[in-house]
Amino acid sequence: MNTTAALLCALLPALPAPDPVHLTVNPHSLPLTTGPCNARNLSVRLANISGRPVYADAELTAPKALHLQRTLVSTWLPAGYTRAVPVRVGAATGTPPGAYVIRVDSGSRHVDVPVTVAAPPPAAGLTTHATGVTAASFRAANPICDAADGDPATFWSDGTNRYWPDWYQLDWHTPVTASRVDVTTPAEGGLRDWDVQVWAGDWQTVASVRGNSATTRTSEFPARPTTAVRILTLAANGVNDLSRIAELTVS
Amino acid sequence: MDRRGFLALPLATLTPAPPKADPFTLGVASGDPLPEGVVLWTRLAPRPFEPAGGLPKADFPVRWQVAEDEGFGRIVKDGATTAAAAYGHSVHVDVRGLEPGRDYFYRFRTGRHISPAGRTRTAPARTARPERMRFAIASCQNYTDGWYTALRHLAGEDLDVLFFLGDYLYEGAVTSAGGARNDASLRLPDTFELATDTLDLYRMRYALYRTDPDLQAAHAAVPWALTWDDHEVQDNYAAGVPRFEVPPADFLVHRANAYRAYWENQPLRRPRQPAGPDMPLHRRLRFGDLAHAYLLDTRQYRTDQACGDGIRDVCGERDEPGRTLLGPGQRTWLLNGMATSGARWNLLAQQVMMAECRYGGEAGRLDMDKWDGYPADRAAILGTAARVPGTVVLTGDIHFNYAADLRTDFARPDTPPVAVELVGTSLTSGGDGADVVPKLQLQQRFSPHLRFTNGQRGYVRCELTRDTLRADFRVLSHVTRPGSPITTRATFVSERARPGLVPA
Numbered sequence: 146m147n148t149t150a151a152l153l154c155a156l157l158p159a160l161p162a163p164d165p166v167h168l169t170v171n172p173h174s175l176p177l178t179t180g181p182c183n184a185r186n187l188s189v190r191l192a193n194i195s196g197r198p199v200y201a202d203a204e205l206t207a208p209k210a211l212h213l214q215r216t217l218v219s220t221w222l223p224a225g226y227t228r229a230v231p232v233r234v235g236a237a238t239g240t241p242p243g244a245y246v247i248r249v250d251s252g253s254r255h256v257d258v259p260v261t262v263a264a265p266p267p268a269a270g271l272t273t274h275a276t277g278v279t280a281a282s283f284r285a286a287n288p289i290c291d292a293a294d295g296d297p298a299t300f301w302s303d304g305t306n307r308y309w310p311d312w313y314q315l316d317w318h319t320p321v322t323a324s325r326v327d328v329t330t331p332a333e334g335g336l337r338d339w340d341v342q343v344w345a346g347d348w349q350t351v352a353s354v355r356g357n358s359a360t361t362r363t364s365e366f367p368a369r370p371t372t373a374v375r376i377l378t379l380a381a382n383g384v385n386d387l388s389r390i391a392e393l394t395v396s
Numbered sequence: 397m398d399r400r401g402f403l404a405l406p407l408a409t410l411t412p413a414p415p416k417a418d419p420f421t422l423g424v425a426s427g428d429p430l431p432e433g434v435v436l437w438t439r440l441a442p443r444p445f446e447p448a449g450g451l452p453k454a455d456f457p458v459r460w461q462v463a464e465d466e467g468f469g470r471i472v473k474d475g476a477t478t479a480a481a482a483y484g485h486s487v488h489v490d491v492r493g494l495e496p497g498r499d500y501f502y503r504f505r506t507g508r509h510i511s512p513a514g515r516t517r518t519a520p521a522r523t524a525r526p527e528r529m530r531f532a533i534a535s536c537q538n539y540t541d542g543w544y545t546a547l548r549h550l551a552g553e554d555l556d557v558l559f560f561l562g563d564y565l566y567e568g569a570v571t572s573a574g575g576a577r578n579d580a581s582l583r584l585p586d587t588f589e590l591a592t593d594t595l596d597l598y599r600m601r602y603a604l605y606r607t608d609p610d611l612q613a614a615h616a617a618v619p620w621a622l623t624w625d626d627h628e629v630q631d632n633y634a635a636g637v638p639r640f641e642v643p644p645a646d647f648l649v650h651r652a653n654a655y656r657a658y659w660e661n662q663p664l665r666r667p668r669q670p671a672g673p674d675m676p677l678h679r680r681l682r683f684g685d686l687a688h689a690y691l692l693d694t695r696q697y698r699t700d701q702a703c704g705d706g707i708r709d710v711c712g713e714r715d716e717p718g719r720t721l722l723g724p725g726q727r728t729w730l731l732n733g734m735a736t737s738g739a740r741w742n743l744l745a746q747q748v749m750m751a752e753c754r755y756g757g758e759a760g761r762l763d764m765d766k767w768d769g770y771p772a773d774r775a776a777i778l779g780t781a782a783r784v785p786g787t788v789v790l791t792g793d794i795h796f797n798y799a800a801d802l803r804t805d806f807a808r809p810d811t812p813p814v815a816v817e818l819v820g821t822s823l824t825s826g827g828d829g830a831d832v833v834p835k836l837q838l839q840q841r842f843s844p845h846l847r848f849t850n851g852q853r854g855y856v857r858c859e860l861t862r863d864t865l866r867a868d869f870r871v872l873s874h875v876t877r878p879g880s881p882i883t884t885r886a887t888f889v890s891e892r893a894r895p896g897l898v899p900a
Contacts (some may be wrong), residue, residue, distance in 0.1 A: 198672050200482065200516070200656070202593065215587045217447035219595040221652040221672060228649060230594060285569035285591035304540075304569065 165195035166222065168203060168251040174259045175247075177211075177236050182278045182290035183210075183265065184235030187258060189249060191230075193222035203251040205232060210222075210240045211260060213246065236262045238276040238318065271323070271350040271395040277316030277373075281305075281388075289313075297329050300391040303378075311388040314375035315395060324368035326352065328376060329361045329392035336389065338380040341366070344373035358382060412454040414507025417442035419451070422603060422613030424504065426516035426619045427663025429557060430679060431496035431524075434516045434619055436460060437663035439827050443584055444603040447596050448481070450674040455480045457507045462494065465514065466501050469501030479506070484599045486660040496521040496877030497684075514616040517556055524684035528860060530554060532738045533745070534614075534855040535561040535625070535792025537605070538577025540568075544610035544856050546823045549870065549882040551613040553857055556683065558618050559691075559745040561824065562625025563898050565601050565664075567592045576827060576876050585682030593650045598657030606661070618683075621681055622662050623691045625747040625793055629654040632765055636673075637700045648673040668679040678726050687860055688739040690730055692746035697723025701764045709761045721748075721770035734780050734787065740892060741860055750774060750789045751800035751817050754842035755835075766793075778804045778814055780818045786892045787815035788865055795822035795829070796836060797856070797869045799848035799888045799897045802836060809844050813896045818867050818888075820856040828874045829853050831885070848886055849899045866900065 169190045177185055191201045203218040214233035222228060234247065245260040265273045272293050280289045284305035290387035292301035292313060303311040323343060332338040341352040341364045374395050378388035418438035426434045440456055441449025455478050462473040473493060477605045479485040489503065494500060497520040501521035504511040520526045532555055537544060544751075550558065570588040573579050584604070592598045605611060614620075626632050631639050631653050638647040652673040659669050668677060675696070681689045703711035713719075720727065734742050750767040754760035760766040782804055789802065797820065801813035821829070829852045836849035852871035859866045866889045872880040887900040 155463070202596075215590065215596070217596040219599070219653075221595065221649055221656065223645070223649070223672065226645065226649065228594075228646075281587070282571065282575070283569060285567075285589060288569070290591060304571075304575070 156184060164252040164254060165193055165197075165199050166201040167192040167194050168249065168254045168256055170249050170256045174261070175234060176261050176263070177234060178263060178265050179236045179238050179240045180265060180273060181235065181237070182275065182293040183273060184290070185234045186231040186233055186249065188231055189218050190227055191218070191220065191224055191251060192223060193224055193226040196224050198223045201251060205247060205249050207234070208245050208248045210244055210262070213247070222261045234260065254286070265266055271317070271321050272315060274317065274321070275315040276318045278314070279316070280313045281311040287389070288328065292393050295392070297391045299329050300389050303388045306386050309379055311378045312321060312375050313361055313378070313388070313390055313393060314373060315337055315393065316373045317318055318372075320370040320372050321395075322368050323369050323395050324366060325396045326364045326374065327361060327378070327392070327394045328354070328390060330357075331389050331391055332360050334381055334383040334387065334389055335360060336378055337382045337385075338378075340377040340379070342369040342375050342377055343369060345369070345371060365367075412452060412456060414456065415440065415442045415509070417450075418509050419449075419506060420504065420509060420511040422606035423509050423615055424514040425501065425504065425615035425663045426514055427713040428665060428679075429517060429519040430681075431519050431521045433492040434500075434518060435663040435665055436462075436487075436491055436514070436516075438487045438511055439603075439606070439661065440479045440487075440506065441603050444607050445600070447587070449485055449598060449603060451481070451485055453481045456485065456506055460487075460489050460502065462491055462500050462502045464500065466515075468501065468503065468513070472500070483867050484657070484660045488513065488663070488666065490665050494518050497524065497526070498802035512612070512616060516603045516619045516767040519682060520684035521688070522682060522684065526684045529556050529675060529683050529686050529860045530858070531557045531559060532855050532857045533561055533790045533792070533818065533820040534823055535794055535820055536825035537611070537616050538563070538822075538825040539605055540566070540577065540578055541827050542571050542824040542853070543878040544608050544823060545875060545878060545880045545881070546870075546872055547614035548610040550855055551610070551617040555618045557681070558620045559743075559790055560620050560622040561745060561790060561820065562623055562747045563627040563792065564622065564624065565605050566627045566825075567601075567630055568580040570604065575663075589717055593653065595656055596853070597658070598654055602657060602661035602694045618665060621689065621691055621694060621745065622664070623677060623745060623747065623871055624658060624695065626695055627799070628658055629695070632705060633695065633700070634698050634700045635696060646650040671838045678729070685739055686862070687741040687743055688733070688737045689743040690733060692722065692730065692744060693726065694721050694747045697726055698770070702769050703764055705764050707755050707761045707763050709757055710768070711762070711764065714771060715763065717772070719770055719772060721767060721773045727773060727776065731776060731780050734777075734784055737784075739786070739863055741788060741865070742784065744777070744787065744789045745760065746789065746791060748793045749791050749798070749817070749819055750777075751798070751802055751845060752843060753839055753846070756838045756842050760842050777803070778802055782814040787895070788890075789815060789817040791817060791819040794819065795826040795851075796833065796847055797821040797848065797852070797854075797871070797885070799867065799869075799886070801845040801847060801896050803845060806843070806845060811846040812894070813845070816865070816897050817888045818856050820860070821850065821852060821854055821871070823855065824853060824875045826853075828876055831871075846898050848888065850885055851877070852885065854882065863892050865892070867897075
């Protein structure tokens, strides 16, 4: 360092160190359908571009109309390491359609993610139109919406080993007409016995499945209006430990 | 930059307005008693179920006091410290200059808010020859499996120290009503449905646990000396090997986040702080010449479980040379300490069952996650115990009570035991439980050195005198509803000179 530079350094206030963490968020914009299980993930990526380990934070802020499952990501990052954390973004049934923005901050950096909210298209299935999706219990790795997300590779499972029965339920604010239920269950440890029930002031069993070993099983019954359908699970294949449903569709 | 510009920003972050709502929602704690001091702990969280406890990214000044009396009339130490955002607004005060072997009361203050008071007790002087020491062992407090009634009862015991043997928290989903607690008033946000893996989620999970009034009461009543087991990070992890298929580098980041949150949320001294994914947790606490306690860590340094983990009948891999549960450094430290301690008793406060435990079947199956999967380290410890009288192994992990005699060769029940093991049941994990469990009776049949088994919830209360260990297995009738009474299910004693647990 020459004398002039040394003098400058001595006289000038210390400049803030460059941000050690680089923030990116994917996707850059998010189309979102309203409904409890139509949420989408934002991937928040924190890259440590410095030469030493750091603890880093990303904070997310969203308008009240949007629901973020978490609003903070804090993690240790070794030098050169990148951590991507999924953040679930949802909009409840009835959220006004339109454009929203989620802001993600990390250090001095920030990213805005435009979100476009729309109601489910009329042609979408009744599962997509459900205004409530609930279950007796669940596991962190197999959350409730994994049986109502259109993806048969993911499944819901209850959180109580060898405890029966369990239940899995779809609700609608306004009555729908149901006449058929398709239950898709994992090939391993899938559901064996269950009842299909519809709400009519109390739960009425409209179909029963016993001894199932197929991955998808259809139950048909006389069409009826209702505001809720549930699967009452009674037994599973294999060690008969858990209720597992990969997809539940009602039509 | 002018003066005003220079002052405005930093000042705003250096001296934030104190929190308006009560920030002491997580209670207070003390731990790791020394003859001259203890660690005092609290954490600020005015809204404990929110990220960062509802506090901004700012540091808050906190004052603390230590008094001889409950009314804080005779204050013997006080000071100022900081609840730093970078440490999740936790506070650790390593108080020194206290008198050995006596009770103190402590509390914290920030702004106009004063914390609840805690009671603590220093260890006896290093040169003291105490006649008696009272302690308890507790472990495995899955929040979603039930109520912490056992901890409420524990808070009423007169103890010198509580050894907490791991599974302080569990990493899985917590429902809005807190699982089996089915507490509709809880209304947890869905953030708690995520399995903990990042620092923010671990901090929130510790906050949830610490809001429980029974857990707070137990922390406020007695100093805790804690070690962890697996669930503070992830079920059955081994050193750098996760339970699930993820790249090793990713798991070490997970472990670093878990260890950091552990240090922040427990009354531990600064030298125990993690550096990234490494945290030196094993340590020794001395109670005069009566007992030395070794807090062990059987997770961080272990070789991966043999034969793919689980319960195995034949597994040659477990005998392979170089396999270790403690890691070479901790093993050498422990063996040297035991051999040279000079204390009447050596307490090994640790996680997994040391006694051989045969699960039945023709070859007598063994659990690869326990000391049964690491026979070389066990042989080294029991070999030392055979030469140094007074070894007591204290264990958690498996949600059952056991009283076990330890032999250098478990296949020879005719030989005298060299040490004893007390396996303490869970506080809640596993739910209500039952007195008689067929699996445990089967284990006793195949493992005659298991003198007692029980499958209820609770803790083990112990008393050491110069020559005798006494252990009371304290059990609850239920945990899925609050309010269970506590009873002593069994009492065992063991003589220092002739180890072996016998019913009292």
